Amino acid sequence: MLALVSGLAAGASIASAQAPVETLARRGWDALDNGRPADAAAAFELALKGAPGEPTLLLGAATAALLAGREGAARPLLQDALRADPALAPASVLLGELLYRTGDLQAAIATYQNALTHAPEHPQITRRLERWQKELELHGRFTQEVGVHFTVLFEGPAEAELAARAVDILEAAYWRLGAALFAYPPDIITVVLYTREQFRDITQSPSWAGGAFDGRIRVPVRGALQDVREFERVLRHEFTHALVRSIAPRHVPYWLNEGLAVYFEGGDVAGAHAAVAGAEGKLLPLSRLEAPFADLDAARAGLAYSQSAVAVERLMDRAGAPSVVDLLTDVGAGVPLDKALERHMFISYDELQESLRDATP
Numbered sequence: 001m002l003a004l005v006s007g008l009a010a011g012a013s014i015a016s017a018q019a020p021v022e023t024l025a026r027r028g029w030d031a032l033d034n035g036r037p038a039d040a041a042a043a044f045e046l047a048l049k050g051a052p053g054e055p056t057l058l059l060g061a062a063t064a065a066l067l068a069g070r071e072g073a074a075r076p077l078l079q080d081a082l083r084a085d086p087a088l089a090p091a092s093v094l095l096g097e098l099l100y101r102t103g104d105l106q107a108a109i110a111t112y113q114n115a116l117t118h119a120p121e122h123p124q125i126t127r128r129l130e131r132w133q134k135e136l137e138l139h140g141r142f143t144q145e146v147g148v149h150f151t152v153l154f155e156g157p158a159e160a161e162l163a164a165r166a167v168d169i170l171e172a173a174y175w176r177l178g179a180a181l182f183a184y185p186p187d188i189i190t191v192v193l194y195t196r197e198q199f200r201d202i203t204q205s206p207s208w209a210g211g212a213f214d215g216r217i218r219v220p221v222r223g224a225l226q227d228v229r230e231f232e233r234v235l236r237h238e239f240t241h242a243l244v245r246s247i248a249p250r251h252v253p254y255w256l257n258e259g260l261a262v263y264f265e266g267g268d269v270a271g272a273h274a275a276v277a278g279a280e281g282k283l284l285p286l287s288r289l290e291a292p293f294a295d296l297d298a299a300r301a302g303l304a305y306s307q308s309a310v311a312v313e314r315l316m317d318r319a320g321a322p323s324v325v326d327l328l329t330d331v332g333a334g335v336p337l338d339k340a341l342e343r344h345m346f347i348s349y350d351e352l353q354e355s356l357r358d359a360t361p
């Protein structure tokens, strides 16, 4: 681990390696508090040279890596921290969530079970673990249909045909949307087909949700064979979220994420233009749409998706997909959205918001 990071200090703006470990650690936590993950990472790397393997420093370095969108780097740091101090609950919380987000439900459960042996009353860990065990138990009854890049879980023989269809749709989307966004997720993506009740229970989604992505693609499928186009639209929408996460694991504003998903789901963005044009005076500020849409009612959620799609189309028209990918990459690494927009789209956040008023395609 230390060999891996030893070159990092050379360009760091943080003070010399002679500073005491405690000073460096304090700088690291301050930088995290102030939203400067790169400075925090540099400070914790230096501190770890003075105190190799110190678990709270490893936790700090892992947190900095997560906030900078480097999930792959965070995972071994958290594992090292827990090897050194298995009772370090914040490291367990982060590692469990990270494993769950990447679709490794069993490893996430094992992490939290282990954490509870040291902190049996931990409320957050206890609650999450209960939900995950319920999910594992449900999926234990499911059957698998395996593709090259996707594994589809489904409950009974009635869904077997649908599962095979889902694999075909998603494998096609993998190449088409992957080429559009220059992203090919390397790991197998798990897709779970639920009844509507199971979907609500597992995802806790609002009633208007037609699918979800949280490391796995989750879709309620009643009647899907009667409306294969809608099934395809939902799968492509959720797969776009998987692509976005592979480019930018964190910090992506909801409007950008949902806008891309609507843009690439294969419906027409014309409907979104009509909705935005018809909502004059009721448009939601994009800054509000950076946060989840889950607490919006169905009508306002519909408008939120439409606005998001129009905003993304504006960006695509303006600078093309490669620049949108650059924008995502920067935002995922912690660059503020307004700065990333100016850097890659040559547009201010206000101008983008303003451009939605003129919703003609």
Ligand SMILES: [Zn+2]
Residues within 6 Å of the ligand: 237, 238, 241, 257, 258, 261
């Ligand atoms: Zn979505």
